[in-house]
Amino acid sequence: MYSRDKQIKAFEKLLDIMDEIREKCPWDKKQTMQSLRHLTIEETYELGDAILDNNTSEVKKELGDLLLHIVFYAKIASEKNDFDIENVIDGINEKLINRHPHVFGDFIAETEEDVAKNWEKLKLKEGRDSVLSGVPKSLPALVKSSRIQDKVASVGFDWDRREQVFEKVQEEFNELHEEINNKSQRIEAEFGDVLFSLINYARFIDIDPESALEKTNKKFIKRFQFLEKEVAKEGKQLTDITLDDMMIHWEKSKIFFK
Numbered sequence: 494m495y496s497r498d499k500q501i502k503a504f505e506k507l508l509d510i511m512d513e514i515r516e517k518c519p520w521d522k523k524q525t526m527q528s529l530r531h532l533t534i535e536e537t538y539e540l541g542d543a544i545l546d547n548n549t550s551e552v553k554k555e556l557g558d559l560l561l562h563i564v565f566y567a568k569i570a571s572e573k574n575d576f577d578i579e580n581v582i583d584g585i586n587e588k589l590i591n592r593h594p595h596v597f598g599d600f601i602a603e604t605e606e607d608v609a610k611n612w613e614k615l616k617l618k619e620g621r622d623s624v625l626s627g628v629p630k631s632l633p634a635l636v637k638s639s640r641i642q643d644k645v646a647s648v649g650f651d652w653d654r655r656e657q658v659f660e661k662v663q664e665e666f667n668e669l670h671e672e673i674n675n676k677s678q679r680i681e682a683e684f685g686d687v688l689f690s691l692i693n694y695a696r697f698i699d700i701d702p703e704s705a706l707e708k709t710n711k712k713f714i715k716r717f718q719f720l721e722k723e724v725a726k727e728g729k730q731l732t733d734i735t736l737d738d739m740m741i742h743w744e745k746s747k748i749f750f751k
Contacts, residue, residue: 507564511568512568529565533559533562563578563581567581592616595611624647628641628644638688638692639696642696658693658694659694661690661694662687665687665689668686715749719745719750720743
């Protein structure tokens, strides 16, 4: 169904288009890596939304937008003789080969865990001074927490059983409750510990916490917007009714949005 020759030609056409618009389009000519950065982040989140919605048509579109950004950054760099798209591709090719000795070499990896552990060992050999040095500082806190725990687990710093992790979650909840009752200065810290332990537990039950929370966000939005529409049908506004009245519509929304 898919042709490698056609894929290569399509990529070549994208490079040609990039050359053309960079030279002739006033907006594209002005762009820098710094000016594109926030747009790239936005495109990444739009791709994430499409994936969560299981909308393959939108996934295809957003992947195209991200690919354009990659080509754009490489074009800007080539104008300064820093690097070009060939260097970018050669770099990832080399990294993938080096990071997969179980595919391209003689290392034996029987499980996903074996691959992950060796991956971190290889990165340390490449010059990183910490297992955690590869976690981007600008990641959202929830995603960063998940990546931190993935990485330390890959080198053996981990619980043995998920029951132990759940006990830790309960322990952290109890500590938070105690600090709230005492009205101490440690409430925020203990709340953070609760979130950190819950994110860790998500890993043990094979749930991506970011995706889980975003799906709940989407569900809440749909239910609340249903509530708003039902109230509007009655010729009222939310400020005109009581919480009990709202809850009637809220419970009804659960029939449609689960």
